[in-house]
Amino acid sequence: MTRDDLFNTNASIVRDLATAVGRVSPSAHILVISNPVNSTVPIVASTLSKLGVFDPARLFGVTTLDVVRASRFLSMVTGASPAECDVPVVGGHSGATIVPLLSQTNLGKSLVGQGETYDKLVYRIQFGGDEVVKAKDGAGSATLSMAYAGAKFANALLRGLNGEKGVVTPTFVKSPLFESQGVDFFSSLVELGTKGVEKIHPLGPLAPEEEKLMEACLPELKKNIEKGKAFVA
Numbered sequence: 001m002t003r004d005d006l007f008n009t010n011a012s013i014v015r016d017l018a019t020a021v022g023r024v025s026p027s028a029h030i031l032v033i034s035n036p037v038n039s040t041v042p043i044v045a046s047t048l049s050k051l052g053v054f055d056p057a058r059l060f061g062v063t064t065l066d067v068v069r070a071s072r073f074l075s076m077v078t079g080a081s082p083a084e085c086d087v088p089v090v091g092g093h094s095g096a097t098i099v100p101l102l103s104q105t106n107l108g109k110s111l112v113g114q115g116e117t118y119d120k121l122v123y124r125i126q127f128g129g130d131e132v133v134k135a136k137d138g139a140g141s142a143t144l145s146m147a148y149a150g151a152k153f154a155n156a157l158l159r160g161l162n163g164e165k166g167v168v169t170p171t172f173v174k175s176p177l178f179e180s181q182g183v184d185f186f187s188s189l190v191e192l193g194t195k196g197v198e199k200i201h202p203l204g205p206l207a208p209e210e211e212k213l214m215e216a217c218l219p220e221l222k223k224n225i226e227k228g229k230a231f232v233a
């Protein structure tokens with residue numbers, strides 16, 4: 001089972017919850033963690049748009065678990081503590097759409113392009129969630145680490161809403177970065193502020209290996225986003 005397989009069950013649940021939020025609390029900040037995040041976030045956006053209350057600054061797909069995994073798996077390779085292994089992870093939240101930018105980290109940059117070690121690390125970051133789902137064999141997903149990631153992101157958002165400056169973390173939002181290629185939702189480093197999304201940061205310089213990961217990411221992400229929008233339309 002992949003995250004995309006969850007679409008049939010979760011799409012209508014997410015749409016109905018978004019409808020209720022749009023009617024009852026249209027200025028709420030909405031953090032979507034239900035899979036497939038690449039499609040459920042566009043479902044919420046389209047549902048709110050239909051109701052005339054969509055504000056892109058208030059809708060977030062929670063991709064924090066990919067960042068948590070990237071730190072942990074990089075720490076296992078380098079021997080450093082996960083706290084020292086902060087990795088920007090961009091794109092979406094499933095398989096090839098998850099793009100870790102190891103070249104932008106002090107401890108990870110020397111691994112980029114280092115054959116099997118790099119390839120295995122990227123694969124584990126991209127498919128860590130699938131690893132857990134397979135291991136639990138029908139009994140759910142990465143429940144506790146998801147709770148940790150959800151709490152971590154909610155805390156970051158609350159700090160931003162409270163006026164703290166410099167709260168920057170990856171999250172899947174309505175984004176102009178790849179809009180010209182038909183990908184209008186994307187996770188990159190986002191500064192969180194008093195209104196929610198304050199500033200969407202560009203990706204910054206990528207290694208050739210990361211350019212290749214982006215080439216695989218964008219078409220899949222586009223399909224996932226279109227599937228979510230088509231469901232609501």
Ligand SMILES: NC(=O)C1=CN([C@@H]2O[C@H](COP(=O)(O)OP(=O)(O)OC[C@H]3O[C@@H](n4cnc5c(N)ncnc54)[C@H](O)[C@@H]3O)[C@@H](O)[C@H]2O)C=CC1
Binds near residue numbers: 129143
């Ligand atoms: N974004 C992320 O990082 C992650 C997302 N997930 C996603 O989070 C979701 C939950 O995962 P698990 O806790 O493992 O699943 P689970 O199957 O253990 O729990 C799902 C819960 O939703 C409830 N539910 C079912 N239909 C509902 C409805 N119509 N309205 C309200 N609640 C309803 C069920 O009773 C159950 O308690 C899944 O979509 C999963 O794919 C999981 C791990 C990481």
Ligand SMILES: O=C([O-])CC(=O)C(=O)O
Binds near residue numbers: 142
């Ligand atoms: O695929 C799933 O349901 C679980 C998931 O998102 C993750 O662990 O990252």
